[in-house]
Amino acid sequence: QKEVEQDPGPLSVPEGAIVSLNCTYSNSAFQYFMWYRQYSRKGPELLMYTYSSGNKEDGRFTAQVDKSSKYISLFIRDSQPSDSATYLCAMSGVNQAGTALIFGKGTTLSVSS
Amino acid sequence: ETGVTQSPTHLIKTRGQQVTLRCSSQSGHNTVSWYQQALGQGPQFIFQYYREEENGRGNFPPRFSGLQFPNYSSELNVNALELDDSALYLCASSLDRVNEKLFFGSGTQLSVL
Numbered sequence: 463q464k465e466v467e468q469d470p471g472p473l474s475v476p477e478g479a480i481v482s483l484n485c486t487y488s489n490s491a492f493q494y495f496m497w498y499r500q501y502s503r504k505g506p507e508l509l510m511y512t513y514s515s516g517n518k519e520d521g522r523f524t525a526q527v528d529k530s531s532k533y534i535s536l537f538i539r540d541s542q543p544s545d546s547a548t549y550l551c552a553m554s555g556v557n558q559a560g561t562a563l564i565f566g567k568g569t570t571l572s573v574s575s
Numbered sequence: 576e577t578g579v580t581q582s583p584t585h586l587i588k589t590r591g592q593q594v595t596l597r598c599s600s601q602s603g604h605n606t607v608s609w610y611q612q613a614l615g616q617g618p619q620f621i622f623q624y625y626r627e628e629e630n631g632r633g634n635f636p637p638r639f640s641g642l643q644f645p646n647y648s649s650e651l652n653v654n655a656l657e658l659d660d661s662a663l664y665l666c667a668s669s670l671d672r673v674n675e676k677l678f679f680g681s682g683t684q685l686s687v688l
Contacts, residue, residue, distance in 0.1 A: 468617070498679075505577070505665050505679030506618065550617050562608070562631055563677060565617030 465489050468551055468566030477575045481538040485551035485566045488532065492553040495527045497536045500548045500568065510536065541573045579680035581666050587686045593654045596683045598666030600647040607649045608677065609641060610665040618665055624649060661687045
């Protein structure tokens with residue numbers, strides 16, 4: 463079992479839709495949870511950062527962490543064509559490799575106008 | 576813009592050759608991390624440097640090595656290139672060793688033929 467599983471697979475929605483992106487993880491030592499957005503041929507850009515459990519909202523984006531279920535989510539409200547990108551969940555905690563980020567595979571989102 | 580720049584943007588090498596990739600971090604960021612991102616995958620942690628010393632390493636062989644310099648620049652060196660080394664190599668800088676906010680460059684796309 464991979465440390466971080468990202469679900470769902472490629473996603474296509476109409477403009478204005480609510481998008482839900484999810485990841486599950488197996489390592490209970492993870493303490494920091496992040497969502498990155500990556501446009502084609504660019505590096506990942508930090509969108510949301512959460513420490514431990516709870517919700518965090520920033521504009522149209524809401525991040526949720528449920529440590530008891532080892533499950534994190536990113537919600538995008540009123541999605542726009544400019545939201546079309548790959549979304550990567552990432553986590554970290556103290557482990558053998560220091561404080562490396564462990565990434566999911568990414569979900570490619572396409573928002574059509 | 577994250578303030579992290581990488582060079583070159585693209586590179587083609589042949590199997591068995593050696594390559595050096597360069598990164599310039601944000602001023603004041605004492606930590607630099609390198610990640611490998613294969614096509615369709617999330618970034619994988621290679622190693623991290625803090626104040627010019629290796630601070631953590633992922634599951635990569637010793638032919639992957641690095642250097643960090645006092646002027647916020649760093650290098651990733653890969654010896655004896657293999658076909659599977661073809662990937663996007665990402666440099667990320669952060670203020671400290673806890674990777675809660677990584678700022679990524681746009682990466683170097685390495686192709687090994």
